[in-house]
Amino acid sequence: MNQLLRVQNFTISNDGVAAGENQSFESPFGFDHRDMFAWAGATASWPNRTDPGGSRGLDDYFSRDFAQNIGAEIMGRNKFGFQRGPWKDLEWQGWWGDEPPFHTPVFVMTHHPRPSFTLSDTTFHFVDADPTTALEQAREAAQGKDVRLGGGVTTIREFLDADLVDTMHVAVSPVELGSGLRLWESPDELRDRFNLEIVPSPSGMTHHLFWRK
């Protein structure tokens, strides 16, 4: 079977916004994202869960698919951190502390490469490459498993434009944000290339499931 490139659990507002325009150390998403992401935190299989409990309904199927058969992740630099341009501070090792939730090699897309480093069982590599080349590197590192495209929104749009995405799960929140970085004006934009199932969840989220035609 092919190694798929999969977007998993990417969460946006009802008006298509995935991130605000003013990311900072204090605000990784550029807005107060807690309501929008509450659906994942409520599930039993949420990777960062530390206490028992959590729902095992529909949303939990999406939470627990996050890492299934994933061998590497590709992310944009703005998912990795809030600095822009040349690295002023190599001390920055991402938002996730000593135990990042990836547990695979992670390829960070950047025009400013820096040395790889390892935290627990996640190794971060920095690649100055076009999407096709970055995907080749990630596929090799994934050793036959699929590659997750972790975002942010600019990175997902680049890979969609290059027609490299095989499946995509987008969780649409009932929240309206108004302004910010948009994944789409409407999911219908992707129907020419993708099958789409739209699945409402009892949590209030609406799961959008895309796969290549």
Next chain:
Amino acid sequence: MNQLLRVQNFTISNDGVAAGENQSFESPFGFDHRDMFAWAGATASWPNRTDPGGSRGLDDYFSRDFAQNIGAEIMGRNKFGFQRGPWKDLEWQGWWGDEPPFHTPVFVMTHHPRPSFTLSDTTFHFVDADPTTALEQAREAAQGKDVRLGGGVTTIREFLDADLVDTMHVAVSPVELGSGLRLWESPDELRDRFNLEIVPSPSGMTHHLFWRK
């Protein structure tokens, strides 16, 4: 985390029927089950799929969860075969040929034990025990992973009666069968002990997701 006992992808008719009353070699389910099970066969992750393709929408999440973190299966004797009473024919090794789709130890509940045997990476054990004892054996064999309760319907009802089931996914088909072995008169029977989410799929199936309160 606990080792869960999970029912996965158990398919019934709209009127609660899981099997006909006249199982035979020619009719493993006691009725023409092909329409009812078509939803699983249409998915990309169906374990018996031999060609590429298949949908990657909602139903596929259920197909691919079938084996995730499963370390053993428990099944009733009538899922294993159509013979009743003492074994007349030890040649019978199940319906699944040389490559059974389980890939773990399988514990067959029967009052007529017989020697264990292995086909590919599936080993069948035969246990004359109550549900609690059988589950203990399966949990030990699962080595920390969850145990799947594979059916048939009589076995699932026994484990529900013993309050041993942790999560249950039942796929309800729009087909009406009228008579046969029923899982329930209504899923509401289980609401006292379980949370329930009812999720319609674009395929026409209605997925019922139960987890313990």
